[in-house]
Amino acid sequence: xxxxxxxxxxxxxxxxxxxxxxxxxxxxxxxxxxxxxxxxxxxxxxxxxxxxxxxxxxxxxxxxxxxxxxxxxxxxxxxxxxxxxxxxxxxxxxxxxxxxxxxxxxxxxxxxxxxxxxxxxxxxxxxxxxxxxxxxxxxxxxxxxxxxxxxxxxxxxxxxxxxxxxxxxxxxxxxxxxxxxxxxxxxxxxxxxxxxxxxxxxxxxxxxxxxxxxxxxxxxxx
Amino acid sequence: xxxxxxxxxxxxxxxxxxxxxxxxxxxxxxxxxxxxxxxxxxxxxxxxxxxxxxxxxxxxxxxxxxxxxxxxxxxxxxxxxxxxxxxxxxxxxxxxxxxxxxxxxxxxxxxxxxxxxxxxxxxxxxxxxxxxxxxxxxxxxxxxxxxxxxxxxxxxxxxxxxxxxxxxxxxxxxxxxxxxxxxxxxxxxxxxxxxxxxxxxxxxxxxxxxxxxxxxxxxxxxxxxxxxxxxxxxxxxxxxxxxxxxxxxxxxxxxxxxxxxxxxxxxxxxxxxxxxxxxxxxxxxxxxxxxxxxxxxxxxxxxxxxxxxxxxxxxxxxxxxxxxxxxxxxxxxxxxxxxxxxxxxxxxxxxxxxxxxxxxxxxxxxxxxxxxxxxxxxxxxxxxxxxxxxxxxxxxxxxxxxxxxxxxxxxxxxxxxxxxxxxxxxxxxxxxxxxxxxxxxxxxxxxxxxxxxxxxxxxxxxxxxxxxxxx
Numbered sequence: 001x002x003x004x005x006x007x008x009x010x011x012x013x014x015x016x017x018x019x020x021x022x023x024x025x026x027x028x029x030x031x032x033x034x035x036x037x038x039x040x041x042x043x044x045x046x047x048x049x050x051x052x053x054x055x056x057x058x059x060x061x062x063x064x065x066x067x068x069x070x071x072x073x074x075x076x077x078x079x080x081x082x083x084x085x086x087x088x089x090x091x092x093x094x095x096x097x098x099x100x101x102x103x104x105x106x107x108x109x110x111x112x113x114x115x116x117x118x119x120x121x122x123x124x125x126x127x128x129x130x131x132x133x134x135x136x137x138x139x140x141x142x143x144x145x146x147x148x149x150x151x152x153x154x155x156x157x158x159x160x161x162x163x164x165x166x167x168x169x170x171x172x173x174x175x176x177x178x179x180x181x182x183x184x185x186x187x188x189x190x191x192x193x194x195x196x197x198x199x200x201x202x203x204x205x206x207x208x209x210x211x212x213x214x215x216x217x218x219x220x221x222x
Numbered sequence: 223x224x225x226x227x228x229x230x231x232x233x234x235x236x237x238x239x240x241x242x243x244x245x246x247x248x249x250x251x252x253x254x255x256x257x258x259x260x261x262x263x264x265x266x267x268x269x270x271x272x273x274x275x276x277x278x279x280x281x282x283x284x285x286x287x288x289x290x291x292x293x294x295x296x297x298x299x300x301x302x303x304x305x306x307x308x309x310x311x312x313x314x315x316x317x318x319x320x321x322x323x324x325x326x327x328x329x330x331x332x333x334x335x336x337x338x339x340x341x342x343x344x345x346x347x348x349x350x351x352x353x354x355x356x357x358x359x360x361x362x363x364x365x366x367x368x369x370x371x372x373x374x375x376x377x378x379x380x381x382x383x384x385x386x387x388x389x390x391x392x393x394x395x396x397x398x399x400x401x402x403x404x405x406x407x408x409x410x411x412x413x414x415x416x417x418x419x420x421x422x423x424x425x426x427x428x429x430x431x432x433x434x435x436x437x438x439x440x441x442x443x444x445x446x447x448x449x450x451x452x453x454x455x456x457x458x459x460x461x462x463x464x465x466x467x468x469x470x471x472x473x474x475x476x477x478x479x480x481x482x483x484x485x486x487x488x489x490x491x492x493x494x495x496x497x498x499x500x501x502x503x504x505x506x507x508x509x510x511x512x513x514x515x516x517x518x519x520x521x522x523x524x525x526x527x528x529x530x531x532x533x534x535x536x537x538x539x540x541x542x543x544x545x546x547x548x549x550x551x552x553x554x555x556x557x558x559x560x561x562x563x564x565x566x567x568x569x570x571x572x573x574x575x576x577x578x579x580x581x582x583x584x585x586x587x588x589x590x591x592x593x594x595x596x597x598x599x600x601x602x603x604x605x606x607x608x609x610x611x612x613x614x615x616x617x618x619x620x621x622x623x624x625x626x627x628x629x630x631x632x633x634x635x636x637x638x639x640x641x642x643x644x645x646x647x648x649x650x651x652x653x654x655x656x657x658x659x660x661x662x663x664x665x666x667x668x669x670x671x672x673x674x675x676x677x678x679x680x681x682x683x684x685x686x687x688x689x690x691x692x693x
Contacts, residue, residue, distance in 0.1 A: 025688035169692035186244035193237035
């Protein structure tokens with residue numbers, strides 16, 4: 001086998017190993033996350049009383065971050081340890097509408113409504129068919145405002161989206177020189193080079209070469 | 223070194239360097255063990271301070287505090303919302319301003335460390351940029367360089383002992399694969415520098431044994447001194463290496479000395495080790511408990527470290543510590559888990575099966591190495607291997623003694639597997655070099671098994687880092 005062919009095979013094998021390793025690290029799904037810095041402080045705002053029923057409320061929203069693709073509004077309904085029973089309808093800015101049935105959320109979980117237009121300044125929530133209390137968990141922003149809905153980004157869950165997610169994370173809070181290309185190409189190179197070294201170490205042509213003055217040679221002569 | 227082998231060594235160096243840099247990127251800033259403390263030491267030196275002479279009042283500089291806030295604290299605060307989208311992270315984590323004050327005092331855990339390692343990082347600190355994060359990554363790049371040199375030195379050490387090219391390449395590869403070695407190469411901690419200097423010491427001592435030229439003597443002295451000046455435990459390590467690896471030469475040299483010189487030298491070594499001991503552990507506090515109770519506790523500690531506790535024994539380990547660090551007996555969690563791969567302060571552990579694979583690969587190499595020694599027990603390689611084994615036992619005993627004294631004081635930290643990184647050259651001499659006594663086929667089979675197992679662990683290590691810290 002020619003050296004060029006060997007090298008190609010090693011690069012392919014190393015590349016596949018590196019790709020499989022990186023693929024195994026990709027998140028299976030990416031949940032929407034906050035675009036607003038918040039503190040740990042949170043309070044439950046009861047919008048439906050203990051006897052259940054329905055209600056419609058309107059809440060003011062802080063301005064949405066600009067130039068953020070795949071925007072969404074995240075809400076956290078709370079049912080006070082009871083099984084969810086209400087159907088929740090959220091209308092953001094009068095245009096984007098989402099409906100969440102009782103099977104689509106749990107007590108304290110987050111529901112996300114994709115938003116197509118970022119200019120919304122308020123959202124309306126309608127609750128129907130609740131057999132017990134229902135609250136919205138409000139968060140406090142670092143600016144000190146209490147908000148019932150948080151702007152979030154809905155990441156792509158495709159392979160490309162998940163890969164992009166990891167690669168961008170590798171570049172965040174690092175100096176530009178130490179970003180994802182160095183990590184990925186460094187890892188891929190080391191994998192290919194290691195494969196070549198293993199082959200060299202195991203099936204190379206070199207024979208043991210006891211040389212004059214070596215410990216083994218000294219021992220044998222002794 | 224034959225020309226074709228030079229290219230192989232170069233590739234080995236570059237592969238290790240690339241892996242170290244990849245890990246340096248994958249591990250977020252300040253996530254290395256005690257990384258803020260070690261970085262602070264460099265910062266103190268760069269700003270004209272000398273931590274061992276500074277007061278114990280710890281004051282991190284504004285530059286470090288802001289960097290830690292921007293990279294660790296914000297990162298950790300958002301872990302409840304994980305996985306965090308990078309776009310969101312960019313919006314939430316504001317850029318760190320440059321030119322912040324680097325004035326501070328003390329270095330926390332590294333206060334009593336000798337200065338050599340930190341002094342070598344000063345150029346990287348100065349050239350690294352104007353933020354603590356940038357400087358930290360520049361320092362990490364130097365550590366990756368140390369890691370690559372360490373792997374190269376391991377290969378040269380085995381070549382020096384066995385004169386077997388392929389075995390030395392395989393051993394160098396093996397030394398480069400444990401994720402803990404790569405993590406040490408990727409973060410601002412002195413472990414990999416100590417491992418490099420220890421390997422250089424072994425190499426120089428082996429050369430001394432063969433032909434004690436002046437250059438080899440100077441090299442050995444410099445390497446041993448560097449080992450002693452890298453960590454508090456470095457002086458003990460240098461002494462152990464000198465006595466075990468350098469034994470025949472040392473014996474001959476001491477015999478040739480005049481009695482007065484011999485006594486003076488012995489006294490100097492004793493004083494140095496006593497001083498290093500006071501830097502490594504707080505003997506004064508332990509002395510209050512008395513020698514006998516400390517020894518009794520130490521024996522109980524050693525038993526409980528490697529074997530399940532017996533009914534009449536008091537628990538030697540603080541059960542409030544995370545279970546992952548002390549269960550089922552500390553030997554597994556310390557030497558195996560934190561020795562193979564256990565990353566950062568947020569404790570990214572490898573999957574359990576990976577540790578089993580790592581243990582299987584290591585046990586296989588150890589058994590093969592012992593078989594190699596038994597095959598030709600009188601050969602120089604085997605005798606070197608046996609001395610290296612004694613060195614391994616002695617160093618682990620020193621680590622245990624420091625731990626026992628700390629535990630008696632009530633301030634003890636659990637040992638970490640990375641503490642054995644500096645004796646990897648002794649492992650190479652004890653278990654890898656004797657493989658030279660095998661036939662080509664048997665040796666290849668052993669090396670395939672070892673390299674495959676640690677290769678898998680290495681790949682899983684990078685995958686674990688990515689999935690833990692980037693998703």
